[in-house]
Amino acid sequence: SSDVWNAMMLLGVLIVVSVLVVSLRTALLEQRRHATLDPLTGAMNRRAFALIAERERLRAGRDGSPLTLAYFDLDDFKAVNDARCHSAGNAVLTAFTAAATGEVRGTDLFARLGGDEFVLMLPGTDAREAMMVVDRVRRLLGDTCRIDKKELTTSVGLATFRFPPSTVDAMIAGADDLMYQAKNRGGDTVVGMVFVGPWTRWSRTMANTQPVLVPVERLPVNG
Numbered sequence: 001s002s003d004v005w006n007a008m009m010l011l012g013v014l015i016v017v018s019v020l021v022v023s024l025r026t027a028l029l030e031q032r033r034h035a036t037l038d039p040l041t042g043a044m045n046r047r048a049f050a051l052i053a054e055r056e057r058l059r060a061g062r063d064g065s066p067l068t069l070a071y072f073d074l075d076d077f078k079a080v081n082d083a084r085c086h087s088a089g090n091a092v093l094t095a096f097t098a099a100a101t102g103e104v105r106g107t108d109l110f111a112r113l114g115g116d117e118f119v120l121m122l123p124g125t126d127a128r129e130a131m132m133v134v135d136r137v138r139r140l141l142g143d144t145c146r147i148d149k150k151e152l153t154t155s156v157g158l159a160t161f162r163f164p165p166s167t168v169d170a171m172i173a174g175a176d177d178l179m180y181q182a183k184n185r186g187g188d189t190v191v192g193m194v195f196v197g198p199w200t201r202w203s204r205t206m207a208n209t210q211p212v213l214v215p216v217e218r219l220p221v222n223g
Helices: 002-036 046-063 077-084 086-101 127-144 168-184
Strands: 067-074 109-114 117-123 154-161 190-195 213-218
Touching: 046 067, 046 109, 046 117, 046 168, 067 086, 067 127, 067 168, 077 086, 086 109, 086 117, 086 127, 117 127, 127 154, 127 190, 154 168, 168 190
Parallel strands: 154 190
Antiparallel strands: 067 117, 067 154, 109 117, 190 213
């Protein structure tokens, strides 16, 4: 009868609409995931990191909890790409991401800034605790990733803020400066500093002029 036919048509339309809604929702979730993750390594990308890290920066400023940022740069990464091609370099980046994400808490933020440079934000974490996390990442990376039987190593700048500066970029700049100090010492090294603050902006000469900086250093993992 026509009533049965109409009911069947309505049911068919509802099924089609339901399938389309589910497909659209899945597509939107996938698009959102790709917008926040680095497509190669699966680490958080820089844009997503900046947004979430800003919330942690504001929270640390309100409650006075320490906030630590580790800046990682893989040692001799260009040589890996030159000698072994980009697929080997990509495998190294993926291995490093796996090593780092396996050692952090769900509340920590790990992101790839680009190339072979990564950052790890550790909310509510002081310099000593952060150094332990960084050392575990470095040890695990050396144990699991070798190029021509040589362990992969990293140079790390570790900046702990007792009172965070005015922007996330300023925090990254502070940790980046410390990372370059580690590079200048030959790599495979962590150079850390506790920034007591407060201040309104980061100055690249601050480490040489402010009396409220406390050095925290750890030499190479095998040293």
